[in-house]
Amino acid sequence: MVDTQRSAEKSDERLRDAERTRAELLEVATEVFSEQGYSGARVDEIAERTRTTKRMIYYYFGGKEGLYLAVLEAAYRRIREAEQGLHADHLAPVDAVRRIAELTFDHHHDHPGFIRLVSVENIHNGQHLGKVESLRDLGTPAASLLDDVLARGRASGELRGDVDAVDVHMLISSYCVFQVANAATFGFLFGRDMLAPDVRERHRRILGDIVVGWLSA
Amino acid sequence: MVDTQRSAEKSDERLRDAERTRAELLEVATEVFSEQGYSGARVDEIAERTRTTKRMIYYYFGGKEGLYLAVLEAAYRRIREAEQGLHADHLAPVDAVRRIAELTFDHHHDHPGFIRLVSVENIHNGQHLGKVESLRDLGTPAASLLDDVLARGRASGELRGDVDAVDVHMLISSYCVFQVANAATFGFLFGRDMLAPDVRERHRRILGDIVVGWLSA
DNA sequence: CATTGTATGTACCGTTTCGTACATTAGCCA
């Protein structure tokens, strides 16, 4: 009844496939915007790097800005999903905060494109982000995860109780974001390759030490 | 013999003044580049915001990229000067590190344009920064200042001795840079105005606590 | 005060870049 051309779920290589075209456009656009910034990105370049044409950008996203908004939304949505997969309730409070810090660290290093996108958006004062309604309160999950751990630590006396979860998150974020977003200039000024495996490993451990040290009662 | 038009030193309002034109161009360009990014900045807009014309950008800086390089160099030079005015050798090691952290914090908040410029440069992978020979090893002063304090602390037993000065500097920088560079997106996601005076004051104190806590033996 | 080179203004050019009008085809459904 169904299934004329498409076999199972992964329909492969139809000439016309709205979903595939949209997805490919989005993927390539994410790369280009994060590499060149919003103004630096060229609509023609994005199109050339896909199997479709510029025409489709206007057909599906309305224009350059629409495409950028879609990229932002998709990127943040992916982050949210990653955060939701982060469980720490089976660990002792001290171990849990270190775990959260380290996983956040890894996540940032593994998704430099997203970090760069955030930098781009900040250059433009977050003016696009504000337009995407669906991203309101996207930070809440991350904060409440930390909040839970802090509460448990306070109760058990292992963690100090006078620290705000968002402040903790900011410390972790700032450290992780910097590693990726400022690797070029910091690396240049201090002759340090921030992405080298051994350097990365040390930074990771240091972050854990700092967070645990700060929060320990 | 001298002094036909110019009175004393601050010659005021000659119609032709190379220094003034150059300086004004540089100042406005710093603003525009930090507001719009490299690609987003328009040569015409920069010119319009000064009392001179686009022609002068090409006359003095060769072009858009030359102007951007000059902006970068001037901005980093200013930072270096600020750092050199930072003395901490009269303070006890623990107080010294807190002082350095807090002054760095203030400096970042007071010069958002520079921070944004660094972000812009990182989006472009520091490709321009590498072209400015005069900026090699610009990080050294900041690192050695911290290095001295750490050495004193290690000698007196007040600070732990197994921490690298550059790592300390990176912690401080990351925290300070994030405050300014990511104020828009972080503020939006967590509903927090990063630039509000009371928030700023708390962040400042927290940074000091973290650094001192980490380094204390 | 005449001369000369630095500094500046105007008008313009060629290219890039975002966006669109128009034509066309693939694939779903009756």
Place this chain on the structure above:
DNA sequence: TGGCTAATGTACGAAACGGTACATACAATG
């Protein structure tokens, strides 16, 4: 299987943008 619509390709246009040729006026110098 034939028609209808969603999807796609091509070619082009208009404005923006970086850059430059040419003309000119100011100011230091002898």
